[in-house]
Amino acid sequence: MRKHLLVPGLLVLVMTGHAQNNANPEKYAEKITASGLKEKLTVIASAEMEGRETASPGQKKAAAYIEARFKKMGLKPGNGNAYQMPYPVYKDEITAQTFSVNGRQFNWDKDYTLNIGTIASGEWTQHNTVFAGYGIVDDTKSRNDFANLDVTGKIVIVLDGTDDPNPAPVGNSTRARNANPASVFAKTNAAKKNGAIGLFVVTKNFPLTTATPTQGNMYLKPNTASFISASISEEMASALLGRTSQLSSDQLKQVNKGNYVAEVAIAVTKHTETLESSNVVGIIPGTDKKDEYLFITGHYDHLGKKGNVIWYGADDDGSGTVSVMQMAEAFSAAAKKGDGPRRTVVFMTVSGEEKGLWGSDYYSEHPIFPLDKTTADLNIDMVGRIDTERKTADTLNYVYVIGHDKLSSDLPVINEGVNNKYTKLTLDYKYDDPNDRNFIYYRSDHFNFAKKGVPVLFFYDGMLLADYHQPTDTIEKINFDLMEKRVKMIFHTAWVIANKDEMLKRDTPLNMPSR
Known part of the structure; x- marks a missing residue:
């Protein structure tokens, strides 16, 4: 009896599958x-x-x-x-921050801004930094500005942009721009891969004419490892490189790569909203x-x-x-x-x-x-x-x-x-x-x-x-x-x-x- 009952069931299953494939x-x-x-x-x-x-x-x-x-x-x-x-x-907001070089206090938007998304709440003190020129690593051109530099556990200073007379195309999307070896994103990745704890990018934009929000962008995955990423003025870069007077853009391009002694002190208080x-x-x-x-x-x-x-x-x-x-x-x-x-x-x-x-x-x-x-x-x-x-x-x-x-x-x-x-x-x-x-x-x-x-x-x-x-x-x-x-x-x-x-x-x- 059970044998005969199973056969129609199997036939229904086969026919159903067949009908679905041929509908x-x-x-x-x-x-x-x-x-x-x-x-x-x-x-x-x-x-x-x-x-x-x-x-x-x-x-x-x-x-x-x-x-x-x-x-x-x-x-x-x-x-x-x-x-x-x-x-x-998640979304972060910096509620308090200070940044000094050799005891001199610098000011948000006048001299620097911090990447809110990568820095954690805390205090950091560094006694020297490493200048890495433009900080570009481009395997297609056999270029590595980090070659022969020990940046492990240190903050790296780099110039914005590139000195390449034939730069790679920038691209018309965020992801394409980030892939460019001269982008801040690529320079940051290069610094991280070489063991740096931070990257300061020297730009000509300071002082900024539009206030930088202290509230950061949203992000998906909390970042437990802090990386100190900042944009800094040429005046601030000069202080970090041990100069008492401001170097011009052309003078900064002539600075030798290597270690520079400076007392860097950063303190940040950050609130995270879920x-x-x-x-x-x-x-x-x-x-x-x-x-x-x-x-x-x-x-x-x-x-x-x-x-x-x-x-x-x-x-x-x-x-x-x-x-x-x-x-x-x-x-x-x-x-x-x-x-x-x-x-x-x-x-x-x-x-x-x-x-x-x-x-x-x-x-x-x-x-x-x-x-x-x-x-x-x-x-x-x-x-x-x-x-x-x-x-x-x-x-x-x-x-x-x-x-x-x-x-x-x-x-x-x-x-x-x-x-x-x-x-x-x-x-x-x-x-x-x-x-x-x-x-x-x-x-x-x-x-x-x-x-x-x-x-x-x-x-x-x-x-x-x-x-x-x-x-x-x-x-x-x-x-x-x-x-x-x-x-x-x-x-x-x-x-x-x-x-x-x-x-x-x-x-x-x-x-x-x-x-």
Whole structure:
């Protein structure tokens, strides 16, 4: 009797899996419409959301809106019984500080400013410093300004900028600028790697005409190791180098590298405030492979409001946010008709991307679902515009795809296959070039999945100029017809990955340089 009862059950299981693999995804893709995308983006990129700055009231309004739509669509909560995954962020304020050289007190904004984010509360006294010229380390030019200098446990003084007659391109993004060997970021890293406890950068900007806030930027992970980072005036640098009169800029360039005796005393009192942000997570449970997961992600934060000016972030990344929501609607419609995905599909909109991929970083370190059972992350960050620098004939029928030749050989086969069948977009792989100077592969939330070995595809419109990170990134500049086509292609890619028999292979080495 039990034997006969089991057979129909097995037949149902096989037929169900077979039906899901062969259900027609085109009828569900029709849920992804220009009008539906516009309706949602009109809310996300509205003045009411105030630019969706991380840990701001506007960001929390946006999270509440996304959560409400996930509920209405019938998605299940992705974080236990909750749709939101909160995580802490921090903000520092210096409430008191002093800085003296050889007993002489110098003044904030007149002579120096401190990096609030890297220095801790406390007192420091140093009896000598090390002058390292421009403090540049550039392996491509066999240059190392720290060569033959012992800076362990010491404060390093460097000049701002570079003396290189052929400097490396600066780049048009924060991450690209930081990668430049002459940037303060790169010089700081070089000093740290050589064992320094601080870096003073000599600039011509002092005295400052605009007051420097004593409240720092938000950050994700508390830094327990203090690093004394300061910008200082040429007058202050002269005192540190043992001079009784101020050296000119040209004279400072002629100073020999090496140790200089000076009594440096710094005292700082800092207060840290704990804030909260969140990712919004909704799921459609899978059927026979429900313990395997496909992620579809986009970040819903942007740059916020400064005074009365709002950074709307319609393309960056309101477009990706509503794309995730619209695909959730399509998958939900399929599930309600009995064509639910075999794998659990996780729709996650993250915050903190503009701060440094914080929401996805937090998720990757505190995963709700096992990363080794996560077949892929399809990340959508800016799919609503036409790249103003793209001059080819296909400007109304393209999308940049990043990650196609990395981590899994299945990715291009699936993505190109559905595109050839359904949408016939030009899939442009230019940003997968290991020599990409814009470092696009590292600049959105897929990266935090990729660094854990999860195969990723990142879909992007290429907007790096024009209204990128400007208040003018507004909804009327979105091309909703092209956006609809792009999102349908991503949906079809997701459909195949969610329903295929096996998880994506993890068989391709990462061919990108280290950050």
